[in-house]
Amino acid sequence: MENLKTLEKTINSELSSKIISSKIKHSQIYINIEDNHLIEVILFLKTNSATKFRQLIDITAVDYPERERRFKMIYLLLSHETNSRIIIDYNIKEGEIVPSLTSVYPSANWMEREVFDMYGIEFKDHPDLRRILTDYGFKGHPLRKDFPLTGHNEVRYSEEEKKVVYEPVKLEQNYRNFDFESPWEGTNYIKEVKKIEKHDKKN
Secondary structure: OHHHHHHHHHHHHHOOOOEEEEEEEOOEEEEEEOHHHHHHHHHHHHHOOOOOOOEEEEEEEEEOOOOOOOEEEEEEEEEOOOOEEEEEEEEEOOOOOEEOOOOOOOOHHHHHHHHHHHHOOOEEOOOOOOOOOOOOOOOOOOOOOOOOOOOOEEEEEEOOOOEEEEEEOOOOOOOOOOOOOOOOOOOHHHHHHHHHHHHHHHO
């Protein structure tokens, strides 16, 4: 914990004009930054000899539709040298374009594509910004809070056509037999076994 506190102080002193707030929670450092300082903050955390956050673990987002700055961008970094993690977050408006980290962390490529696919957030200077989890013709972004939970079409992969196809929803439910008896009373097959055992004892 003391190492984390020292690291937090170092980060705050070096990036005081770029950090809004910071805290230590769950053995990790959390910092909230101004959105226009992302690249500067990330470069410092990766290259500074006191921090050495050289591995990008994940990039994700959270949707808050009721807020003016609707999306929270979240970045998770790991330092093997200091055995510590840091989480950076900042808020953006809908339609705001975010700087890509692919020039700093090449592994950001697919992570940013996933955020684009799930939330519709675009990344400036990304080398290949296209969907990665859904079909290229897919409509909408599934992790947005306003994405419909039900609809009139379903998406599936067709083995015959060797591609993703859209079809009208078919709500077919096969009839199944359920045993609603209490587990304390035992299921029917257990009762039948007990009857056979009692019968064998009598004979």
